[in-house]
Amino acid sequence: MFSFGFIGTIASIIAGGAVATVTVVGLVNNTVESSPDHPGSVSQSSTIAYGSR
Amino acid sequence: MTRWLPLAWAAALAVLVLGPALGPGYVLIRDMVWVPDLPLRSDMLGLGSALPRAVPSDAVVAALDEVVPGMLLQKLVLLGALVGAGTGCAALVGGGLVARLVAVSVGVWNPFVVERLAIGHWPVLLGYAAVPWLAVAGRRIATGGRIPAWAPLVLVAGSLSASAGLVSAAVLLVTALAGGVRRRSTLPLALMVVAANAPWVAAGLTHAGLATSAAGFRPFATASDGLPAPLAVLTFGGIWNADVVPTSREGALAWIGLLAMLCLAACGARRWWRSEPPGQQIALLVLWGVGVGLALLSWASPDAMADASAHVPGLALLRDGSRSLALALPLTVGVVATGAARLVDVARQSVGRWSLAVAVVLLPIAVLPDVAWGIGGALQPAHYPDEWLAARTTVRAGEGDAIILPWSAYRAPAWNGHRPVIDPLARLVPADVVTNQDLVVGSMTVAGEDPRARRVSTALAAPTPSGRADALRALGVRWVLVEKDAGEAPSVHGRVVHDGPLLRIIRLDGNVPLASPSTARSIATAAAWAAFVGLVLVDLAGVVRTARVRMTTSGLPAGSVRD
Numbered sequence: 001m002f003s004f005g006f007i008g009t010i011a012s013i014i015a016g017g018a019v020a021t022v023t024v025v026g027l028v029n030n031t032v033e034s035s036p037d038h039p040g041s042v043s044q045s046s047t048i049a050y051g052s053r
Numbered sequence: 054m055t056r057w058l059p060l061a062w063a064a065a066l067a068v069l070v071l072g073p074a075l076g077p078g079y080v081l082i083r084d085m086v087w088v089p090d091l092p093l094r095s096d097m098l099g100l101g102s103a104l105p106r107a108v109p110s111d112a113v114v115a116a117l118d119e120v121v122p123g124m125l126l127q128k129l130v131l132l133g134a135l136v137g138a139g140t141g142c143a144a145l146v147g148g149g150l151v152a153r154l155v156a157v158s159v160g161v162w163n164p165f166v167v168e169r170l171a172i173g174h175w176p177v178l179l180g181y182a183a184v185p186w187l188a189v190a191g192r193r194i195a196t197g198g199r200i201p202a203w204a205p206l207v208l209v210a211g212s213l214s215a216s217a218g219l220v221s222a223a224v225l226l227v228t229a230l231a232g233g234v235r236r237r238s239t240l241p242l243a244l245m246v247v248a249a250n251a252p253w254v255a256a257g258l259t260h261a262g263l264a265t266s267a268a269g270f271r272p273f274a275t276a277s278d279g280l281p282a283p284l285a286v287l288t289f290g291g292i293w294n295a296d297v298v299p300t301s302r303e304g305a306l307a308w309i310g311l312l313a314m315l316c317l318a319a320c321g322a323r324r325w326w327r328s329e330p331p332g333q334q335i336a337l338l339v340l341w342g343v344g345v346g347l348a349l350l351s352w353a354s355p356d357a358m359a360d361a362s363a364h365v366p367g368l369a370l371l372r373d374g375s376r377s378l379a380l381a382l383p384l385t386v387g388v389v390a391t392g393a394a395r396l397v398d399v400a401r402q403s404v405g406r407w408s409l410a411v412a413v414v415l416l417p418i419a420v421l422p423d424v425a426w427g428i429g430g431a432l433q434p435a436h437y438p439d440e441w442l443a444a445r446t447t448v449r450a451g452e453g454d455a456i457i458l459p460w461s462a463y464r465a466p467a468w469n470g471h472r473p474v475i476d477p478l479a480r481l482v483p484a485d486v487v488t489n490q491d492l493v494v495g496s497m498t499v500a501g502e503d504p505r506a507r508r509v510s511t512a513l514a515a516p517t518p519s520g521r522a523d524a525l526r527a528l529g530v531r532w533v534l535v536e537k538d539a540g541e542a543p544s545v546h547g548r549v550v551h552d553g554p555l556l557r558i559i560r561l562d563g564n565v566p567l568a569s570p571s572t573a574r575s576i577a578t579a580a581a582w583a584a585f586v587g588l589v590l591v592d593l594a595g596v597v598r599t600a601r602v603r604m605t606t607s608g609l610p611a612g613s614v615r616d
Contacts, residue, residue, distance in 0.1 A: 009405035016408030023415045026301075026422025027069070030429055047540075048463035048473050050083065051172070051294030052495040053276060 059153040063139025066161040066418075067132050070170070072426035075128050078434025081474040083297075083463075085173025087127040089442070091115040092450065092483040099256025099578050100570045101485060103503035104263045109252035109585060110176040110213040111480070131170070134178040135161050141185030142386045148328075151410045152394040156386045158417040160185065164278070164302055165289035165378055167424045171297035171431055173474070174376075180217025181379040183207050184224050188337065188383040191228025196330050198238050200245070202599045205592035208249045209585070215257060215370050218250040220344075220379045227340055228383075231332035248588035255581035259574045261366045269492070269499035270359035275352035275374035279307035282352040286345050288314055289385075291352070291375040294494075299423045310420035314389055317413070321392025328391065337384040344380025347371055435469040440553045441481060444534065447551050447558050450483035453531025453565035458542035460489045460513055462501075466538060476536075484532055518546035526561045529568050533559040 074080045079087045091097075093115035099105040118126050142160030143153040160166075169177050190204035208225060212218035229242055247254075275282050275291040278298045285291040288311050290302055301307065326334050351358060351374025362368035371377065393413035400406040423429050448455055457478050465471045479486040487509055490501025501507075505528065512524030522545050525533065533545045535557040547559040570578075 005401045008400060009402050009408075012400050012405035012408040012412075014408075016411040019412040019415050019419050023419040023422065026419060027425045030423045031072070031426040047459075047461050047493055048465045049296075050463055050473070050492045050494055051296045053272065053293060053295055 055150050055153060058150060059143035059157050060136070060140050062154055062414075063136045063143070063157045063161055064132075066139060066157065067135035069425050070135060070161065070167070070428070071128075071131055071432060073430065074131060074427050074432035074434060076434055077124070078436050079124055079477075080127060080131070080432050080434050081469050081477055082171065082431065082472050083173040084475055085175055086475055086477045086480050087114070087123050088477060088481045089118075089123045089437070090445075091118055091123060091480055092445075094450070094483065094485050095570070096485045098582065099252060099259065100574065102487070102505040102568070103490060103501070104260050105253065105256035106214070108215075108256045109582075112252070112582075113213060130175060130179065134175065134182045135166065137182035138166065138178075138185065141182060141189070142382070142390075144189050145185040145383055146387050146390040148391070149394055151397050151413065152390040154410075154414045155393040156390040158414055159386050159389055160382065162417040162421060162424060163289040164285075164292070164299070164421070165375070167299055167421070167428055168290070168292040168294070168297045171428050172292070172294055174214075176214035176217050177376055177379070179213055180211040180220050181382065183211025183217075183221050184379050184382050185386070187211065187221055187225040188228050188340075191225050191231070191336070192330060192333055194229035194238050194242065195232025195332060195336075198232075198235050200238055200241060202592070202596050205245050205249070205588055206596070208245060209589055209592075212249040212253075215253045216373070216376045217379075218253055219370060220377065222246045222250060223343070223380060224340060224383070228333060228336045231336035245588060248584040251581035251584040252578075255577045257367070259577060263502040263504075269494075270351065270355040270362065270372045272492075272494040272497055272499055273351075273373045274355040275348045279303040280311060283349060284311055286348045286352075286375065286378060286381075287311065287385075289378050289381070291348060291378070293373065293375070299421060299428070301421050301423045306420045306422075310417070313416055313420070314385075317392035317396065318385070318388040319392065320395050321388045321390070324395055325388045325391040329387070337387065340380045341384040344377045347377040347380075348375045351375070431472070433470055433472070437477070437481070438468055438555055440551075440555045441478060444478070444482055444551070444556060444558060448482040448484050448532050448534070450485075453484070453561075453567060454529050455482055455484040455486045455532035455534055456509055456525065456530050457486065457488065458513075458533060458535045458545070459540045460510065460542070461539075462489050462492060464536065464539050466536075478534060478536065482532075482534070487528075487530065513543050513545075518544040522546045522561050526563060526565050529566050531561055531565045533561065535559070 068075065091111060091114050093112060095101065097107065097111040097115060099108045114126065121129070139157040139161040142156035146152050146156040165181065166178065186207045190201050190207065193199065193201055208221055211221035226246060273293045275286060276293050278285050278290050279302050280290065282291050292298065351371065358368065358371065396413060397406050397409045400409050427433065457476055462475055463473050464476050465473045476488065479488050487505050489506055489510065490503055492499040508528055509525065512528060513521055515521045515524050521543060525545065533547060535542050536555065537557060538555055545559055547561045549557060550560050551558040
């Protein structure tokens with residue numbers, strides 16, 4: 001049977017690998033497809049909003 | 054490695070967050086405006102008619118950009134704020150490498166940093182970066198009774214706006230006084246805090262009447278993002294402006310981040326409590342409670358705070374509710390980093406420890422990935438049009454004030470990628486500029502407090518161009534700058550001294566009364582600035598002297614250094 005330590009090590013490797021993969025994929029996606037989520041008003045209105053709630 | 058790796062990690066994260074912002078050009082986004090050479094004007098010292106929100110930050114930049122070009126200075130400030138925050142958190146938690154690296158990740162890569170960057174609050178970010186260093190300084194004062202030589206400069210850097218100054222002062226005083234009141238350190242400490250905050254305090258007191266009329270607690274109250282506000286503030290989120298909240302904060306990743314943070318905090322709380330010097334735990338707990346409490350109060354009862362601010366002038370400083378969350382940084386980073394280190398220690402084999410270390414260090418980045426590369430491209434630098442730069446010589450100082458039309462505060466110029474920004478032209482020209490400070494938040498308009506701006510609004514409502522010119526002249530306005538690409542503007546009769554594709558500059562010839570502040574106000578402002586500059590100069594001299602002594606003693610034979 002697998003010992004507690006062995007299962008813990010496997011779980012640690014899975015956790016580390018998962019977080020590292022999610023981080024790298026997330027960073028690459030957002031770096032390659034970088035465009036602001038909220039570029040602001042593009043109208044020629046003289047009133048530009050400071051923000052929204 | 055324990056010392057240099059956190060610095061390298063903080064630098065790497067800072068570069069990853071800022072990305073394109075570090076390239077050539079000026080990052081102009083919402084409240085963040087940098088120009089090639091900011092002229093030092095009386096309104097930047099606190100002598101204008103408007104509430105002095107950019108005192109002392111603008112004046113400090115105006116002085117520094119005489120030495121370092123504005124473009125480079127902006128990048129140094131942004132990079133310095135993020136690296137400073139990360140390394141400060143690492144220095145605060147101490148311990149092993151994992152704890153320090155987690156502290157760097159939590160300190161640099163969190164919603165507070167990202168959202169304040171996206172809204173352009175760089176003095177708030179400098180204040181945030183100063184927080185862990187001031188907590189370190191306070192701890193040393195509490196335990197050793199001596200003020201570190203670098204502490205006054207960090208305090209000054211962290212006090213470049215009113216709200217940042219309050220946070221910085223609170224962190225230093227609460228942590229230092231946790232060791233008790235000492236004659237040798239307490240008085241210098243109090244003087245240091247007063248001097249570092251003197252410019253904005255003096256400017257605020259001389260505008261106290263305006264401060265009580267500052268409206269807008271509800272629009273700027275702490276808000277929910279993907280998490281309900283009471284939970285969002287635990288992870289440094291909750292800014293009022295939905296436009297600057299990263300998309301990842303609106304989904305499952307925000308919940309995962311919250312749960313992970315709570316688990317690590319629970320795991321590390323006990324060990325952290327035991328590892329802190331006596332009194333420091335309480336001090337950091339008090340700071341956390343005040344920071345989170347104020348943010349929650351702003352969310353729970355903004356109207357009550359607004360009512361109270363009508364009677365208490367300083368209370369208006371708290372209307373942007375989530376700014377106070379910087380106070381929660383030392384305790385949060387301490388318990389989370391300690392919990393992460395404890396979790397890694399649980400693993401029996403080195404491969405397991407390494408894997409867990411990778412997981413806890415990268416976790417803050419994994420749950421907020423869209424921060425990367427200039428917050429998903431939001432921090433793109435831009436170059437000022439040549440016509441704008443030429444306006445600096447056309448509009449002269451000392452002849453009267455300027456106004457900018459269209460009469461509104463924010464712009465979204467095409468040359469800046471249509472990103473919203475507070476009008477940069479107001480900082481580019483050497484004349485004092487009266488600006489419309491009404492803020493549009495969604496469908497709501499928060500009225501500005503400057504009575505002079507209100508009179509300009511009335512003057513612009515005159516029925517004829519000549520009538521507007523006469524009314525403006527009577528208010529001390531000499532220059533009317535019209536941004537042609539910013540929408541419709543009322544016509545003002547005057548001598549056109551420049552008319553290009555983007556700008557028209559009109560000079561209102563004739564008699565223009567020049568406003569000058571009262572003697573009492575000038576003296577108060579001068580005294581405040583003298584204290585501020587004096588603190589910087591005295592501390593710089595002390596730092597140089599200390600460095601010289603160290604260099605001298607390091608050249609002596611081993612064992613010859615005396616205490």
